[in-house]
Amino acid sequence: MAIRHIPVVILCGGRGTRMKEETEVKPKPMVEIGGRPILWHIMKRYAHFGFTDFVLCLGYKGDKIKEYFLNYEAMNNDFTVTLGKRNRVTFHTGHRESNWSVTLVDTGEDTMTGSRVKRIERYIDADAFMLTYGDGVSDIDFKALYAFHRRRGKTGTVSAVRPSSRFGEIIVRDSMAVRFSEKPQTTEGLVNGGFFVFNKEFFKYLSDESDCYLEREPLEQLAADRQLAVNVHTGFWQCMDTQRELDLLNQLWKSGNAPWKAWE
Secondary structure: OOHHHOOEEEEEOOOOHHHHHHHOOOOHHHOEEOOEEHHHHHHHHHHHOOOOEEEEEEOOOHHHHHHHHHOHHHHOOOEEEEOOOOOEEEEOOOOOOOOOEEEEEEOOOOOOHHHHHHOOHHHOOOOEEEEEEOOEEEOOOHHHHHHHHHHHOOOEEEEEEOOEOOOOEEEEEOOEEEEEEOOOOEOOOOEEOOOEEEEHHHHHHOOOOOOOOOOOHHHHHHHHOOOEEEEEOOOOEEEOOOHHHHHHHHHHHHHOOOOOOOOO
8 A cells, every 4th residue: 555545644633731731722632833734743753654634533623723724824825805795715825835735633632642643543444553642752753663664573662762761861071070061961771762653453452431540551451462662763752741842943943953853
């Protein structure tokens, strides 16, 4: 099956309580990096590798995401409005997202991650799908990730990463500070970095009940069944859980060297 027909499911329903100043008025996936929602950045990365069929699992303030895509043409094009009984809008310029298909699904205000995925099952008509969170970016090659999943022949694949520390590092010599580094340092242990690939039979591990956590019983059972492959990613990965992390991502974007940006 062509890659462009493999859907990308993005979890967009969380409240983002640790970023309350931003998320009181918008869902976390709509918090902006360089003037664009982080959700847009995630989708642009997938689209660069040929994945342009998206399914968004909406929850908290999902109407803001619906409004964003309903108004996408007007907000990203020059246009002429012809007024009168038959109001007509003519768009003059094109944007580079013209081949995207975006399905927006209300999966419940307080639904947990596994239940959200289960509730979009009817929109998945391919044998496999990509899945990730709407609050993290990476420089993963998604075409290579999908190929890895196919080679391993398992029900699921998870991208494992070594996250950066939230704190700066003090370099000490002879009980004296010789250097203070604000550059985030890599931790030792691997963690779930999102950016999954699943075969469609994974839906059998999920429950429609609102309290099904993707990261608990479904993934634990998949691992117990020896059906969860791990793709260790040693490149860039950054979630956006705090204002500090949002500031970091904006600094990277402003510098012109955002590692996740692969498009022109």
